[in-house]
Amino acid sequence: MAIGDTRTAGVLRRRSWQRAYAVRLFSTDVAVILAAVFGSQFIWFGLETVEVAAPQPFSLGASYTAVSLVLVVAWMVMLDVFATRDHKVIGSGTLEYKRVADATIRLFGLFAIVAFLFKIEVARGYFLLALPLGMALLLGSRWRWRKWLRRRQVRGFYLSRALLMGERRKSAHVATTIARTPGSGLLLVGALTREGSFSKGPINGVPIAGDYADLLTAVDETNADTVILTGADDIDPEDMRRVGWELEARDVELIVAPALTDIAGPRIHSRPVAGMPLIHVSYPQFEGAKRVTKRTFDIVGSALLILLSSPGLIGVAVAVKRSSPGNIVYRQERIGRHGATFGMYKFRSMVQDADDQLESLLDAQGTSDTPLFKVTNDPRITPVGKILRKYSIDELPQLFNVLFGEMSLVGPRPQRAAEVALYDDAAHRRLIMKPGMSGLWQVSGRSNLSWEDSIRLDLYYVENWSLTADILILWRTVRAVVTPEGAV
Numbered sequence: 001m002a003i004g005d006t007r008t009a010g011v012l013r014r015r016s017w018q019r020a021y022a023v024r025l026f027s028t029d030v031a032v033i034l035a036a037v038f039g040s041q042f043i044w045f046g047l048e049t050v051e052v053a054a055p056q057p058f059s060l061g062a063s064y065t066a067v068s069l070v071l072v073v074a075w076m077v078m079l080d081v082f083a084t085r086d087h088k089v090i091g092s093g094t095l096e097y098k099r100v101a102d103a104t105i106r107l108f109g110l111f112a113i114v115a116f117l118f119k120i121e122v123a124r125g126y127f128l129l130a131l132p133l134g135m136a137l138l139l140g141s142r143w144r145w146r147k148w149l150r151r152r153q154v155r156g157f158y159l160s161r162a163l164l165m166g167e168r169r170k171s172a173h174v175a176t177t178i179a180r181t182p183g184s185g186l187l188l189v190g191a192l193t194r195e196g197s198f199s200k201g202p203i204n205g206v207p208i209a210g211d212y213a214d215l216l217t218a219v220d221e222t223n224a225d226t227v228i229l230t231g232a233d234d235i236d237p238e239d240m241r242r243v244g245w246e247l248e249a250r251d252v253e254l255i256v257a258p259a260l261t262d263i264a265g266p267r268i269h270s271r272p273v274a275g276m277p278l279i280h281v282s283y284p285q286f287e288g289a290k291r292v293t294k295r296t297f298d299i300v301g302s303a304l305l306i307l308l309s310s311p312g313l314i315g316v317a318v319a320v321k322r323s324s325p326g327n328i329v330y331r332q333e334r335i336g337r338h339g340a341t342f343g344m345y346k347f348r349s350m351v352q353d354a355d356d357q358l359e360s361l362l363d364a365q366g367t368s369d370t371p372l373f374k375v376t377n378d379p380r381i382t383p384v385g386k387i388l389r390k391y392s393i394d395e396l397p398q399l400f401n402v403l404f405g406e407m408s409l410v411g412p413r414p415q416r417a418a419e420v421a422l423y424d425d426a427a428h429r430r431l432i433m434k435p436g437m438s439g440l441w442q443v444s445g446r447s448n449l450s451w452e453d454s455i456r457l458d459l460y461y462v463e464n465w466s467l468t469a470d471i472l473i474l475w476r477t478v479r480a481v482v483t484p485e486g487a488v
Helices: 009-045 064-081 095-117 124-154 168-179 212-222 237-249 289-323 354-365 383-390 398-403 427-432 451-463 467-482
Strands: 160-166 186-192 208-210 226-231 253-256 268-273 276-281 329-335 341-347 408-410 436-438
Touching (some): 009 064, 009 160, 064 124, 095 467, 168 186, 208 212, 212 237, 226 237, 237 253, 289 341, 289 383, 289 398, 289 408, 436 467
Parallel strands (some): 160 226, 186 208, 226 253
Antiparallel strands (some): 268 276, 329 341
């Protein structure tokens, strides 16, 4: 294969939309940081000109307006230093949000250190208001732009046109994973296999574009801007290096897909050794500081939510009591961390003897041996219960399960003993963590999920837990409850 020196239309298109999207992010970042910093200044000092005090010989003689301008510029520089607008992180995953948060926290930490060392008296209220306000606005604006990007991608815009290159079985795995992950930003336009045109047919709907020797021709014909190397024993290191040179000359991105599934970015670390990029995979850790952090988050979050929602909880309790005879709160046995049984609380949304009727109803609809079993058009649900279930209000008493340490705000789906009995060895790994009031299952379809997808999402969460992911899941949970689909 000869080294080319031309870019495909796909490459030019990718470069164009990436620049345009980065400009949008930059403009919004400037706007929200200006609003946060000068908004904080206005709240604390109004329109008055207030000077910042500092001892001699560091007397500044500068007003808070100058400090605010410096803070805005420094904030934008930090966002750029942490590569928060890099096209490799924008649009999907939590890394973009994590970088924004890291840049913000590091900036304010640096400002605090400088102010302490030089004894510069900066109003704490001004400083402490600008930090959370700015971070919230930044994360919110990035989320809104991501939703905009998703809508454009659904319509076929702002996508990277990708070619798969490797053994058929490995390419099929990558194609399946990309297809079931909305928002990947990748449009698979072809696949290169060892057999080429003699292949059995498309790979999960992706047409065969030729064999490995047809790489440059396939790139030109499909207007591809990305090549995903899925792995092949007959592509040796020299061929790999040559492929990299050829794609570099055309500005086509090269992505190597390792044989790792459901492992998030923070657990993967690349380290060059003797010219070879070795990938280190960290094992998930659930003890020590991480466990304390998650438990603290659960205690503070659940206590605050109980306090804020207490008037509503009382109102719902009255409505449940008046809807039909029976207890206000229903206690159902579920399986928790390490297989321990606990009583999960819910507002009663069914008639009092609902459990006694379950088996006969499942037998009638032929789903008594089905995991995640649900009764279709369940006659046991009360009129008030339908409303509670639609908006997940019946699950609010689980806040006390979280406070008592039996559940988490975010975690794997709390399942019954009959469902856990169907687990294979891999599925049992989800019991490493406490079940959650919400989780990836809650924001990805809830009870509309298949058994396999439910387990897969739970395992992904367990393998890749982070506090940032928990916060994002809780945010998405609010949206899932407001627009309910597949309520439990």
